[in-house]
Amino acid sequence: MQIDPQFLLTPPVAARENFTDARAAVLRLEALYAQARGFLQTQFRETLAKGRPQARIRAYYPEVRLTTTSHVLADSRLSFGHVTVPGTYAATITRPDLFHDYLVQQLDLLIHNHGVAVLVGASTTPMPIHFAMAQDADLAVPQEGVLNFPLRDVFDVPDLSTMDDDIVNGTAGRNPDGSGHLAPFTAQRVDYSLARLSHYTATQPEHFQNHVLFTNYQFYVDEFEAYARAMLRDPASGYTSFVAPGNAEITTPDEPLAHRPQMPQMPAYHLKRRGAQGMTLVNIGVGPSNAKTATDHIAVLRSHAWLMVGHCAGLRNSQSLGDYVLAHAYLREDHVLDADLPVWVPIPALAEIQIALESAVAEVTQLEGYELKRIMRTGTVATIDNRNWELRDQSGPVQRLSQSRAIALDMESATIAANGFRFRVPYGALLCVSDKPLHGELKLPGMASGFYRGQVARHLQIGLRAMEKLRDMPLERIHSRKLRSFEETAFL
Numbered sequence: 001m002q003i004d005p006q007f008l009l010t011p012p013v014a015a016r017e018n019f020t021d022a023r024a025a026v027l028r029l030e031a032l033y034a035q036a037r038g039f040l041q042t043q044f045r046e047t048l049a050k051g052r053p054q055a056r057i058r059a060y061y062p063e064v065r066l067t068t069t070s071h072v073l074a075d076s077r078l079s080f081g082h083v084t085v086p087g088t089y090a091a092t093i094t095r096p097d098l099f100h101d102y103l104v105q106q107l108d109l110l111i112h113n114h115g116v117a118v119l120v121g122a123s124t125t126p127m128p129i130h131f132a133m134a135q136d137a138d139l140a141v142p143q144e145g146v147l148n149f150p151l152r153d154v155f156d157v158p159d160l161s162t163m164d165d166d167i168v169n170g171t172a173g174r175n176p177d178g179s180g181h182l183a184p185f186t187a188q189r190v191d192y193s194l195a196r197l198s199h200y201t202a203t204q205p206e207h208f209q210n211h212v213l214f215t216n217y218q219f220y221v222d223e224f225e226a227y228a229r230a231m232l233r234d235p236a237s238g239y240t241s242f243v244a245p246g247n248a249e250i251t252t253p254d255e256p257l258a259h260r261p262q263m264p265q266m267p268a269y270h271l272k273r274r275g276a277q278g279m280t281l282v283n284i285g286v287g288p289s290n291a292k293t294a295t296d297h298i299a300v301l302r303s304h305a306w307l308m309v310g311h312c313a314g315l316r317n318s319q320s321l322g323d324y325v326l327a328h329a330y331l332r333e334d335h336v337l338d339a340d341l342p343v344w345v346p347i348p349a350l351a352e353i354q355i356a357l358e359s360a361v362a363e364v365t366q367l368e369g370y371e372l373k374r375i376m377r378t379g380t381v382a383t384i385d386n387r388n389w390e391l392r393d394q395s396g397p398v399q400r401l402s403q404s405r406a407i408a409l410d411m412e413s414a415t416i417a418a419n420g421f422r423f424r425v426p427y428g429a430l431l432c433v434s435d436k437p438l439h440g441e442l443k444l445p446g447m448a449s450g451f452y453r454g455q456v457a458r459h460l461q462i463g464l465r466a467m468e469k470l471r472d473m474p475l476e477r478i479h480s481r482k483l484r485s486f487e488e489t490a491f492l
Contacts, residue, residue: 009055011039016121022108025064028120029096029103032062036122040132044155045139052149058156059132061092061187063123064107065179066490068114079481080492081109083180089490090175091183092123092162094131094191098206101275102302106491123187124177125162129155131191134198163188168299168423169340170485183491184424185300193297200293201268201282202245202260205301209270209278211467212303214294214416216286216310219456221269224281226457227464228271229253239278243270266294279467284412288334288385291415299423302492304478305353305470306427308416309463312381312408314433315401321436322455324376324462326357327429330414331382331404333397337418347417352470352478353428354378360466361430364458379407381429383414408433424483424492430466432459 014032019025036059043057067088083089096103107118129151130141142151151157166172168184175181185193194205215221228242233253241251245267246260266285272278282298284290295306312325319325328349361376362368382401401409413429420427432455470478479492 007055009043009053009057011035011059013122016119018117018119019107020111020117022104022111022118025107025118025120026096026100026103029062029064029093030100032120032122033094033096036060036062036127037132040127040129040155041136044129044133044141047154048139053154057154059127060122061094061125061127062096063090063092063121063125064182065090065119065121066110066114066116066182067119068116070114072114078109078113078476079479079484080488081106081490082113083110083182083490084487088179089182090123090177090179091181091489091491092125092187093183094127094187095194095205098194102492110490125187126156126159128158128188128191130158131188131195134191134195158188158192162186163192165189165340165422167489181489184489190300193300196293196297197268200264200266200297202264203243203247203268203270207243207247207249207270207272207280208268208276208298208301208303209272209280210276210301210304211278211471212280212282212298212306213460213463213467214282214284214291214306214308214310214412216284216410216412217456218283220309220460221267221281221283223457223460224269224271224279225257227460228269231271239271239273241272243272245269266290277471279464286387287411288336288383288415291334291412292336292419295416295419295423295425299419299425303425304475305467306416306420306425307353307357307463307466308413308427308429308431309459310410310412310429310431311434312410312413312431314408314436315382316377316407317436319377319407319433319436320375321433322375323433324361324459325381325408325429325431325433326354326361326376326378327381327408327413327417327431328354328378329380330417331380331401331406332414332418333400334383334385334411334415336385336415337422341418341422345421347414347421348482350426350428350480350482352473352480353426353466356466356469357428357430357462360462360469364462364465377407380405381413381431382406382409383411384409385411387411421483424479424488426470426478426480426483428466430459430463 039059069086167181231237231239243249248258268282270280284294330347417427
């Protein structure tokens with residue numbers, strides 16, 4: 001039996017409503033999303049039980065719209081929460097339950113800054129069945145060919161035309177109806193990343209915290225768990241639980257943690273605090289590709305800060321193993337972001353991040369002034385895509401490293417910084433010198449294990465202390481105008 005392409009089975013279409021209360025608007029978004037998702041889930045289960053339906057089944061993401069006709073200027077100190085010119089702006093919304101506090105904050109600023117209501121209703125963007133079923137642990141969408149009819153003939157599937165990075169890359173035109181973009185990501189793009197995060201990190205997106213540390217060694221994970229247990233032991237710490245891959249969660253310091261027997265590609269660990277104000281540590285492993293993959297997807301959660309705390313090769317003879325490197329510039333030879341962010345785009349150091357990291361080093365090491373300079377250098381960090389760069393003709397890479405004034409080399413920091421710049425997420429890197437290949441000090445097994453045991457705990461403590469300092473900053477200070485372009489989305 002053929003499906004009539006003109007016949008759509010959809011949930012009842014509710015009238016659009018204006019809201020001057022942000023919380024009420026978000027509750028309406030949640031109701032619309034739950035209705036659409038529930039409709040698709042019900043229809044999908046019936047299809048599996050009864051066979052191919054006679055109609056095409058479709059539900060739509062909810063959306064929020066803002067229309068303003070005034071050129072009145074909003075608070076210029078804020079980099080978000082307002083549109084730059086009059087017009088109509090729209091954003092499709094997914095998982096408003098997950099983004100509840102974020103959406104309330106963003107919509108409240110818009111309503112206050114422009115003195116107008118926001119319009120909430122159904123969009124014209126279909127919700128793919130894969131994303132509607134993503135939270136259903138009991139049922140998975142079968143691959144193409146498993147059913148006796150093509151799934152895409154009945155349900156909508158992910159659509160790359162609404163699932164790209166054109167908005168954040170600054171290459172997007174207006175929406176088909178002529179409206180501008182209110183948010184940096186479309187609903188489908190967000191849903192795609194939420195699904196990828198669950199796959200790559202083996203933890204659900206709701207566990208991720210606003211302050212994310214990236215590392216490239218398991219040693220840091222062990223120290224992070226020890227730190228988490230110490231925080232759970234202290235009732236005044238404000239931390240409520242610790243989550244490991246597999247969504248294993250503990251709330252008391254001595255509980256056993258059921259680690260997954262098979263770890264995911266980039267395991268994530270979360271020390272949770274009310275309002276997602278805790279810390280997340282992601283072991284991205286080695287390489288710029290992993291760094292890009294992780295940050296591509298974590299970006300949709302709108303983190304408040306990303307810090308790389310890993311190891312690097314020291315490039316100066318004056319450096320010693322265990323010294324720290326605070327990146328204040330990045331030489332991008334990783335190439336994984338060249339198509340999205342040209343290499344001629346400067347990736348600036350962010351003062352708020354730099355100050356937090358430097359003061360954290362001073363606090364943890366109890367050093368200051370010239371004594372602090374003995375163990376920490378500030379300079380250019382080069383990120384490369386060839387782990388065995390030392391084996392190449394030294395006249396090429398070494399000359400470029402010298403010309404750039406690089407003091408350290410790794411395979412992740414510039415990638416994370418560049419993606420932070422691209423996604424408007426504050427970023428930074430504090431690295432620890434683990435080898436000096438240009439000076440004969442290679443990373444060998446015996447040297448490495450001794451070095452790691454002595455340095456990892458202190459290094460991680462510095463990163464965590466820096467994040468605590470950033471958490472205490474006003475949101476408008478950490479999300480400064482330095483990361484915003486000429487025409488920005490109103491949402492952070």
